[in-house]
Amino acid sequence: MYEILSRKKCGVLWHFNQFDHPEQNLSLLYDPDSIDFDSESFTLNDAGQHIRLYVSRKENYRRDPYSVGFDRSHIGLERLPKEYKIWNESVRDENGVPVLQRLAPETDCKYHELFEELDAADEKERRRIWSMLLDSRNTGKRISAKIIDNKLHIFTETYNYDMPESGEYYLMDYCDGAYTFSVSDVSRFMTLYLLREKYLQYYGEYSESNTRQYTSLEEIAAHENDYAEKRYYEREMITKHRMNAFQQMQSEIDDLRRKLKRGKAQIRSRELFGFGEYAMKFIAAFKLIELYKAKTEFCCEGLETLRWENMCVEFYLRSKKRVEFRLSDGRTVNLSRNDLYNGYELGLTSIEEIGQFLLKYGKISIRACMK
Amino acid sequence: MDNYTSNNGAIINKEDYYPQDSGKPVKETAGSFSSFFKEKRKALCQKTYSRISTEDIGLMLDIDYESFRKIINKQKQTKKRDCIIAICAVLGCDGTATNAALSLYGFPILDEYHRRDEIIWDALVKNPGLPVSIEALNDALTAKSFAPLDIYTHRGTEKKEFPYKLVRRQFQCSLEGIGQFNDPESFLDLRYDTECFYNMRTCMEYLGGGRLFEVCIQYEEPHRDVAQNIWQIGIQRRICPKRRKYILYIYPTEEQASEVEEYERLDDTGKFRSCFLEIEKTERAERQRICDQVNDTRNYGSRISAKVIESELHIFCETYNCDVPELAEYYLMDYCGGEYTLYILNQSCFMQMYLSEEQYAQIYSRMSAFRILYMRNTWDDAYGTNAGKLRDPVLDQYSSEEEIADSVYEARDIGTFETYSENVMTGLRLKAYRKMKAEIDDMMRKLKNGTAHICNRELLGDAADSLIAAYFGLPDIEENEAEYTAEQFRDAFALGLRTVAEIGAFLHTNGSLKINEVLSLQESEGAESYV
Numbered sequence: 001m002y003e004i005l006s007r008k009k010c011g012v013l014w015h016f017n018q019f020d021h022p023e024q025n026l027s028l029l030y031d032p033d034s035i036d037f038d039s040e041s042f043t044l045n046d047a048g049q050h051i052r053l054y055v056s057r058k059e060n061y062r063r064d065p066y067s068v069g070f071d072r073s074h075i076g077l078e079r080l081p082k083e084y085k086i087w088n089e090s091v092r093d094e095n096g097v098p099v100l101q102r103l104a105p106e107t108d109c110k111y112h113e114l115f116e117e118l119d120a121a122d123e124k125e126r127r128r129i130w131s132m133l134l135d136s137r138n139t140g141k142r143i144s145a146k147i148i149d150n151k152l153h154i155f156t157e158t159y160n161y162d163m164p165e166s167g168e169y170y171l172m173d174y175c176d177g178a179y180t181f182s183v184s185d186v187s188r189f190m191t192l193y194l195l196r197e198k199y200l201q202y203y204g205e206y207s208e209s210n211t212r213q214y215t216s217l218e219e220i221a222a223h224e225n226d227y228a229e230k231r232y233y234e235r236e237m238i239t240k241h242r243m244n245a246f247q248q249m250q251s252e253i254d255d256l257r258r259k260l261k262r263g264k265a266q267i268r269s270r271e272l273f274g275f276g277e278y279a280m281k282f283i284a285a286f287k288l289i290e291l292y293k294a295k296t297e298f299c300c301e302g303l304e305t306l307r308w309e310n311m312c313v314e315f316y317l318r319s320k321k322r323v324e325f326r327l328s329d330g331r332t333v334n335l336s337r338n339d340l341y342n343g344y345e346l347g348l349t350s351i352e353e354i355g356q357f358l359l360k361y362g363k364i365s366i367r368a369c370m371k
Numbered sequence: 372m373d374n375y376t377s378n379n380g381a382i383i384n385k386e387d388y389y390p391q392d393s394g395k396p397v398k399e400t401a402g403s404f405s406s407f408f409k410e411k412r413k414a415l416c417q418k419t420y421s422r423i424s425t426e427d428i429g430l431m432l433d434i435d436y437e438s439f440r441k442i443i444n445k446q447k448q449t450k451k452r453d454c455i456i457a458i459c460a461v462l463g464c465d466g467t468a469t470n471a472a473l474s475l476y477g478f479p480i481l482d483e484y485h486r487r488d489e490i491i492w493d494a495l496v497k498n499p500g501l502p503v504s505i506e507a508l509n510d511a512l513t514a515k516s517f518a519p520l521d522i523y524t525h526r527g528t529e530k531k532e533f534p535y536k537l538v539r540r541q542f543q544c545s546l547e548g549i550g551q552f553n554d555p556e557s558f559l560d561l562r563y564d565t566e567c568f569y570n571m572r573t574c575m576e577y578l579g580g581g582r583l584f585e586v587c588i589q590y591e592e593p594h595r596d597v598a599q600n601i602w603q604i605g606i607q608r609r610i611c612p613k614r615r616k617y618i619l620y621i622y623p624t625e626e627q628a629s630e631v632e633e634y635e636r637l638d639d640t641g642k643f644r645s646c647f648l649e650i651e652k653t654e655r656a657e658r659q660r661i662c663d664q665v666n667d668t669r670n671y672g673s674r675i676s677a678k679v680i681e682s683e684l685h686i687f688c689e690t691y692n693c694d695v696p697e698l699a700e701y702y703l704m705d706y707c708g709g710e711y712t713l714y715i716l717n718q719s720c721f722m723q724m725y726l727s728e729e730q731y732a733q734i735y736s737r738m739s740a741f742r743i744l745y746m747r748n749t750w751d752d753a754y755g756t757n758a759g760k761l762r763d764p765v766l767d768q769y770s771s772e773e774e775i776a777d778s779v780y781e782a783r784d785i786g787t788f789e790t791y792s793e794n795v796m797t798g799l800r801l802k803a804y805r806k807m808k809a810e811i812d813d814m815m816r817k818l819k820n821g822t823a824h825i826c827n828r829e830l831l832g833d834a835a836d837s838l839i840a841a842y843f844g845l846p847d848i849e850e851n852e853a854e855y856t857a858e859q860f861r862d863a864f865a866l867g868l869r870t871v872a873e874i875g876a877f878l879h880t881n882g883s884l885k886i887n888e889v890l891s892l893q894e895s896e897g898a899e900s901y902v
Contacts, residue, residue: 138669140672165665
């Protein structure tokens, strides 16, 4: 039998918070996937052996000092399946390193109950953090930009702090030169911010809230009579608030548009890949190919199992520079590795999205879709 | 129960308000509820030298013998906790015995930090060993705006007896408060005083016997003048709170004229009692929703106010830590006596500063732990009222930038705090400290130069002096028995003081009632302590 010596609490190690260059990585700021999470762990004494149990995500390559910048969460890579790890500090390998045993969660082991407990604690903490990110009252006013269906959307949301009793959120979405202002009884920022499947994964089905939409100040004024059923304020007061919010949010969106155009704000920044180092360039390129699930097409299979030095060499020797892809509508598109970088910067999440964008606008840049 | 259940971070910090079993014997009798009942009935008979049967007790509660017997024997278990409380009350049980009974029946015991339970507890222990009538208990509860005992399980049979059919239901609630839009700093003391700025009107229409009845609760304000502005209304409502009236209006028919019946008490409303009860329930829930919104600074972004607490002038502001929302932290900075203190809190405590302890307990049914633990002048004061049992909302507190810079973060047992790097957290704390200090300094300037006011006499117009006199419970501020001049009353009003005793205590502590003089003195005190 074993004895539990200590239990370490789980927590967030790092994520794109507002104090960390908020406008350089707009698409990662509130992304639950980009939160680097430190799991809970148990330290045990099992028949005199010192053992640590923890749950973590698989890494396909051995972590080394040079790859720190490529933590999966930092560049928005989706998370890999979890595994249970048993770190035996009393038994060491030939290099003096404690023996690490990795198990798939379904594998039977005597610590299974403890692993399940750790798993549940992690899940609880994650859910708490996700729910924090869902509500704009927790983050204050927030703004972001995203390519949705090949069109640039810039959107911002705030709680109606002037009339908190009414429990309203204002969301403005800019797309194709039109500003859509909506008033809702729930925070809807994350429905635009996340991909639909990601939203489902984190928050479940989106229930249609009580939402009113307006596209201009005149429309807000014209619909004043709609507020008749409102319980709290005089109609003209509500109109005044909405018009003020419309103008303010419009100017904030225009400001972000200007910044995006000048490169002072970015949906995702390639700075994350650390272009300063020559070797990093190869790893970054490979990581991007991995992110877009195009290892086969770019002839990079199996590189993830190598140490970073060999990965760079193999990548240089084996990988293709340009690949032809067939899109879902039957059209074909030629994408280079640089196109993937540009697509990454725009927050595009698949080869399909990059291809469609390129075919529509002729080049992959934020300016192209802002004309 | 908590108003911050939507804030999951706070859920983790949530600890029970229910007292642990250790302090109170839960099981007074080893047996079942029926044996407990038998024992207590017997004791009551001995005490009153009379023979009180089970049926008599049932009749006291207006429950027929058969049903009552089944409730006691748990053959037909009641779902109403209040029913067991009522039985204990008429049996003359004290709080401890009532808790034993509740426990035996499987209900939560009386929570002394829950205001309604506290009122029940007080009524039960007032005259030890003597029965408490249901009317007396209900009067005690309704006097504090709480629902009377809900004893009966309402079943179909009861509804069938009510001969009217509901045809319309209307609920209206208007908030005419001082919002951000009409100069929020012009009257800080009324800005978040929910009691002063909502109006509700719920009415239900019933059809029966060929007549249409409208049942509604109205709040009468005999001193209200239609020409009053929002600030005058607020002060007037503090002087003379709204009076609740139960109105039954019977619409006219071709043969009969309309009729109006007004009742002062719920118990006088006869067969429409349950309708009025339902209206009360609706309004209570809505009031609670509004008050809960006001109790969380996340709904305001950030907010600032000033108030005299324990004879000292405080300026305080609060904001949510939006930079790291998953920490579920609130920052509250309090300025008093020339010192700035930044509190890191696990719940919003702004309203605990803003309202008096009594008001806070009345509205939120719990004690203002932050105020009791941190705003009392002495430690003895703070720990005078079982404060050890209060949940301390403060995670950290700093009184200078240096203190933040020198601080070491301790790993907490909850949440994500421990894993953030110290530098990041220190940076954030410093940022918050500087920003909030600047906001307080700004407010201080405004209070001194008269562009912000705790209570603004100017806004009360020509009626100012008469309202101020009534506010302090005096016939006139010029000629009165109190030892203060009219000017002093005006200054005391501007400071947000409420009673003549508060004026005396404030003058004794600060030497002046002029807000700019008090603030200047505080500033110089702060500068001296810094040196």
